[in-house]
């Protein structure tokens with residue numbers, strides 16, 4: 311399914327983590343809508359290429375979520391480009407993007423690119439620390455970022471990120487209520503069917519990451535919870 315607006319469930323695979331052939335096959339054949347390759351640290355051209363080649367044995371759509379310039383790799387179906395709206399450092403909002411477009415501008419297929427407006431809310435997650443995100447936000451701050459994403463920047467995706475910790479479904483629901491065009495992704499701490507079903511009721515698309523490496527059966531159960 312190559313229309314990202316239809317995606318309800320995606321897995322995020324970290325190129326910096328080991329996954330066996332058996333587990334990778336189960337993830338790719340799980341019925342999930344897509345696999346995103348992405349992580350905060352240790353992402354290299356080598357480990358991204360290797361994971362892409364392994365995922366390409368299956369039919370699932372495959373996205374690279376770009377976390378650094380060194381690991382931009384051809385051959386993905388789509389490229390998701392994070393901009394961290396609540397970063398205190400404009401490097402993570404515009405500067406790296408400017409540098410990347412200077413470097414790749416003439417070969418970018420713009421139809422394959424989707425900008426993600428991230429709002430990172432778990433203060434201890436790696437992405438929050440790296441980007442110096444201001445995670446001390448009230449509900450109205452998050453809603454304001456969502457409205458900016460949709461109406462000022464016209465971003466295709468607004469991503470509520472709690473990586474490593476399960477977030478607040480009421481907050482995600484409120485964000486959903488204000489978004490009309492921009493697709494709402496939720497990711498962070500989903501480990502059970504119940505959590506997957508709950509967040510899938512609030513967001514357009516849920517992202518399941520770390521539990522893949524902790525308990526493959528629990529990870530796979532999140533697909534069923536959403537697709538039921």
Ligand SMILES: CC(C)=CCC/C(C)=C/CC/C(C)=C/CC/C(C)=C/CC/C(C)=C/CC/C(C)=C/CC/C(C)=C/COP(=O)(O)OP(=O)(O)O
Pocket residue numbers: 324348349350351375376377378379382383384385389391392393394402403406407408410411414417418419423428435436437440441471473474519520
């Ligand atoms: C040659 C070729 C194929 C060209 C293609 C053209 C193309 C796509 C060019 C790129 C254009 C472009 C504008 C690129 C942007 C470059 C860039 C570096 C942008 C900055 C991205 C950014 C803000 C990164 C910060 C970190 C972040 C938000 C990462 C997202 C992933 C994330 C939150 C992971 C969760 O963390 P995790 O690692 O899982 O944490 P734990 O280990 O704690 O779980």
Ligand SMILES: O=P(O)(O)OC[C@@H](O)CO
Pocket residue numbers: 322471472473474475496497498499500517518519520521
């Ligand atoms: O790894 P978890 O906590 O499942 O979060 C998923 C994703 O939002 C990370 O960017």
Ligand SMILES: [Mg+2]
Pocket residue numbers: 324349473519520
């Ligand atoms: Mg992770």
